[in-house]
Amino acid sequence: MAPEVSHVERHGYLFGHPIAHSMSPLLHQTVYDNLGLNWSQVPLDSTDMSLFLNLIKHPQFYGASVTMPHKVAILKHLDGLTPEGRDVGAVNTLFIREDPETGKRLFMGTNTDVxxxxxxxxxxxxxxxxxxxxxxxxxxxxxxxxxxxxxxxxxxxxxxxxxxxxxxxxxxxxxxxxxxxxxxxxxxxxxxxxxxxxxxxxxxxxxxxxxxxxxxxxxxxxxxxxxxxxxxxxxxxxxxxxxxxxxxxxxxxxxxxxxxxxxxxEAMIYQGLEQDRYWTGKETAELPVAQVQSVIASKLDEAKL
The missing domain is CATH 3.40.50.720 (NAD(P)-binding Rossmann-like Domain)
Incomplete structure (x- = not known):
């Protein structure tokens, strides 16, 4: 079943299984809220690659975090890879670029874990x-x-x-x-x-x-x-x-x-901010780094209780 995305201007996915404990949607929502973007990353807890490949065709889709068990399996479905994605042989980030000749959307992969x-x-x-x-x-x-x-x-x-x-x-x-x-x-x-x-x-x-x-x-x-x-x-x-x-x-x-x-x-925060650099087109220095660190630190404190 496809997740509900109609309440936002643009949406992405966190695609993997299991993902219940992931802080990724919280991290990205903090970024979008601070930038004034009506965007959201929607958790897609699934092992169904064909479902995911269908969902990303939506015109308002901006990109996805790809986690286990899909980081290698996704490679053959992409139009291109960054040097990091190619050299590590695993992708944790799907982003979109446009073919300058045809105007067609290209689904690209990179690895921001590095x-x-x-x-x-x-x-x-x-x-x-x-x-x-x-x-x-x-x-x-x-x-x-x-x-x-x-x-x-x-x-x-x-x-x-x-x-x-x-x-x-x-x-x-x-x-x-x-x-x-x-x-x-x-x-x-x-x-x-x-x-x-x-x-x-x-x-x-x-x-x-x-x-x-x-x-x-x-x-x-x-x-x-x-x-x-x-x-x-x-x-x-x-x-x-x-x-x-x-x-x-x-x-x-x-x-x-x-x-x-x-x-x-720390690694989770900076790989996530690098993802948003690809998705929003803004450099890391323009992203709300301090706010993200504060939100994640609060989440960690909750986990200690």
């Missing part, structure tokens, strides 16, 4: 703490690929260490990043002993759910992280997990070890 990661560091940490140093990515999914791309493309990371409980997932990240042209200098750190021999890192991006390690593989991966946290150089750690709370075990470990901890809501 911008969210980049901006989290540049707006919260000093570049000297992470540039021209090795970096560490924890995890083996799509967010880990986005982190590698951001670290490699903009953050001047040297070697990028990968740690994860599942070695085959790390291999998949290595293979995919190599195939897309930014796989050089990626190293799988599989053991605590190996980590002890390596140079300290400046940026850490944690792309795993919040859990207490139980299996031998999980415990080894956590020990690898602890070795890097305990090294003499202290940088910044971005904890991408923020649901149900951004105050995770990894965030606590980082804080205790003297690292600057950046909450995952």
């Amino acid at each position: 911008i969210g990661i980049r901006e989290s560091f540049f707006r919260n940490a000093t570049p000297e703490s992470f540039e021209n140093r090795p970096a560490l990515v924890i995890g083996g999914g799509g967010a880990a690929r986005s982190a590698v791309y951001a670290l490699r493309t903009w953050m001047k990371a040297g070697t990028i260490y990968l740690v994860n409980r599942d070695a085959s997932e790390v291999q998949a990240v290595l293979d995919e990043c190599t195939a897309r042209g930014y796989g050089s200098g990626l190293v799988h750190v599989a053991t605590e002993a190996q980590a002890q021999q390596l140079e300290g890192v400046g940026a850490i991006v944690a792309c795993v759910p919040n859990f207490t390690p139980k299996t031998a593989e999980e415990q080894e991966a956590r020990k690898v992280l602890e070795v890097f946290l305990d090294k003499s150089h202290k940088g910044a750690i971005l904890e991408m997990c923020y649901h149900p709370s951004p105050y995770t075990e990894i965030a606590e470990l980082g804080q205790k070890a003297g690292w600057q901890v950046i909450l995952g809501t």
Whole structure:
């Protein structure tokens, strides 16, 4: 069943499943209200790609946030990709451009997750703490690929260490990043002993759910992280997990070890503002950044109660 959109001038969608806890509609509504736009992002909690592809033909449709499980599946339905969308191999943002010759609407895809990661560091940490140093990515999914791309493309990371409980997932990240042209200098750190021999890192991006390690593989991966946290150089750690709370075990470990901890809501905010840059045509500096941060902080406080 199609969601109701007749009450607004223009509408977009948050397309994914499950999305009940997403702060995306709240973030974008804050932007539109502050800009005086009668726009709205409508949640579309669905796995039905054909429904979505039909809905986006509406003349008042402006674009969509695309989340799991559709970030890769959407690629073949798009007319074009930005370099970020192409190189990460996953799209979280659909936007519209017009073909200059035919006037036809083109459905384009980009990946703003990489911008969210980049901006989290540049707006919260000093570049000297992470540039021209090795970096560490924890995890083996799509967010880990986005982190590698951001670290490699903009953050001047040297070697990028990968740690994860599942070695085959790390291999998949290595293979995919190599195939897309930014796989050089990626190293799988599989053991605590190996980590002890390596140079300290400046940026850490944690792309795993919040859990207490139980299996031998999980415990080894956590020990690898602890070795890097305990090294003499202290940088910044971005904890991408923020649901149900951004105050995770990894965030606590980082804080205790003297690292600057950046909450995952920062990455969420800056990837969302980048989406609105595509949709509204306004630069980030023209968007209500402070108001968005305030609204998301209030939402986090509610979650603590």
